[in-house]
Amino acid sequence: MPYDYQPFPYTAPPGLTAPEPRHKVVIVGAGPIGVAMALELANYGVPSVVLDDNNVVSVGSRAICWSKRSLEILDRLGIGDKSVEKGVTWKVGRTFHRDKEVFNFDLLPEEGHKMPAFVNLQQYYVEEFLVRAALDNDLVDVRFKNEVVEVDQTAEAATVRIETPDGEYSLETEYLIACDGAKSPIREMMGLDFAGELFEERFLIADIEMTADTPSERWFWFEPTFHPGQSALLHKQPDNIYRIDLQLGWDADPVEEKKPEKVIPRIEKVVGHSDFKLDWVSVYTFQCRRLERFVHDRVLFVGDSAHVVSPFGARGGNGGLQDVDNLGWKLAAVLEGRADSGLLETYNTERTYGTDENILNSTRSTRFMTPADGAERLFRDQVLALAAKAPFARSWVNSGRLSVPCVYPVNGADDKALPRVSRPGAVAPDAPMGNGWLLNALGGRMVVLALGCQAPEVAGAEVLTPEITDEIRRRYMGEAEKTVYLIRPDQVIAARWPYVDRTAVEATIEAIWRGE
């Protein structure tokens, strides 16, 4: 069954009749990133108003591959289990050249994590789950059909002018968060440059409804016989919906290519029959762009408004949720006076760093998928040819390197003898803990994780001393007898020591709040 798009209710906002007091946070955009941002802030006790010019979830599957890290974040927002349950879990990707498999990858070859490597779930479901959670949350005030038409800021606050079906009003807010997408009107209104690269390539993207018995895997083809000379991607989604991406070339006419009489014969060749229904079609180009800065005093950019990447690494929606993860606790601390704007600046430095890694990876994949004539095409074609005869070349075949969180360049103490997977800057790896999971136990607080030792009371952090299981030993201790980890509220490891040193831990905590 295709998705049933139900409009969310509009109610006249109070600001139409009397000026509203200055808000803490106003978020522009009720897409997955905007609503996730509001729920994340609500977890820290920060109220927000979410404005959206529309009143339905996004049309078409759009962002479908939610990474392990995203699922962990969604879990904190209360919709993790629901998303996994509804979605199609997968971890294996297969890459074919012509009709032969040349490469496959397993994104989570080990057990002992609450969340799977990836879940395919149409963006409209994620949006619906998030919006429902937001409507049930007293700290989130979602206002549909509220379109921001003007933005301004002073040293103390940002102001937005808003159009509604009942007229205009203004809101003042300590911070304005622009989650208004790749074409961000806020970015436009502020005249900010969105620099980067456009690739001269067009892809057709289609959701089809059909019954089939395919495994839950990601399949990518270079030059398949059903679509000669081009690339194709197949993903399975819930409700018997399949997502197909087909490379069209730069000369393709985007309007013409979206017509069912053009699309259906193309899909018939992919699936080998005509027993399917077309649910949604779009044609897109590849772009990798970002704002130079994500923090503009009182206006913060999060998600696609700050950065766009080409799609085959699942780094768009997942990158946006990592922004949310990074910003929530920092902004909450600034609003409650725990930290000053120096901490907010680390949102800028850390997320532009993460974005650059996403852009680097997706630019490389795009270049491999759509090589320019000449040397680019020569080497691409020869990697594919070589992959059939030499194992090393198979890993060079690049059909997208899928989203994993970056390792932030943090200044915290490290002991190189401890496992690399949990080095400072990395997201803390999950592990079973009692009847639950380590990441759930960490929550969104500053935590001292004491392993194989008793940590003393530490000012400004909770101490956690889980039982040493095989997974905890492997992921956090290695050969060490005891270790102490300091973990930030976004579950990023800040520092680690092979001994207990309360002074060092407390000094690191203070440095984190100062944004150092």
Place this chain on the structure above:
Amino acid sequence: MTALIDTPNLADHDGFYEELLATHKGLSEAESQALNAQLVMILANHIGDRTVLSEALALARKTPLG
């Protein structure tokens, strides 16, 4: 100080040169290009040292070219 050996290092270089040419024998221009591209990647993987490879690329890119 470079990691790349750019002084004689191959016993029987005349023999290798002959074998290289023989490998290309009978190939079209495009096939020869393809073979060279594969050869570069095979050797790069075998060398397995990014510094050596970067220096090799820089040396090859230096003028005169062609």
